[in-house]
Amino acid sequence: MSNSPITVETTVNAPAESVWTAWNTPDDIKQWNAASDDWHTTASEVDLREGGRFSSRMESKDGVHGFDFGGTYVAIDPGKRLHYAIDDGRHVHVDFIDNGDGSVTVRERFDAEGTHTREQQQEGWQAILDNFKRHVEAKA
Template structure:
């Protein structure tokens, strides 16, 4: 089912939402600390650099389940700790970065709703980005659960 949305990019959008068993500050730390991010985001060890401030750069080499590596780069467009990130992702051949928004809404001392959204140029790109974001959220949820037990 294709759902073309009239957005500033005239692209295809998705939104994923999860409720995490952690305070917003803990989720923010996991998303913005290089060694923690590498543990849950399927990144190659030593490949993550995060300069979390507006205009700050980030990079990471993601590793797929079959071992293929994909270097990614970008910058932070908006940063409002501990609740809001707009992340620009460099796409080869495109002058403007693709953006992903991450919002955290605390709903109690150990309940945080995370919402990840992105608009892409095609249904195929949206489907791939949505699958990748789902994998990220799965990894984040598992990492936070491990921390809760440890």
């Protein structure tokens, strides 16, 4: 399995400030952070500063499965870019590209892990990103 980063992206039709806020606000995160309808995020915390921590508790709606997803912010360029290290040591870079037309391209690049195939990881992260897009556009 290749260790090269995986990239997912979407374009959100909403103002840049709304996109950034929804990405970094725990109440919003709990509404969009799931790869499928049978999962949800039950808790979210964000300390949005370099060296600050974030965490989300993701659970299957039937209560059978769940896991914590957390890490530490490495670098933040407000409104434009996040770089964080997940607790398992992998790194994630998120770019928020203002397209100048009332839309923002959100591009995530993350280190692959060894448990799931690259395709599974890409599909899961893309599904979450697609939920994010729907959530932000519904609020706009």
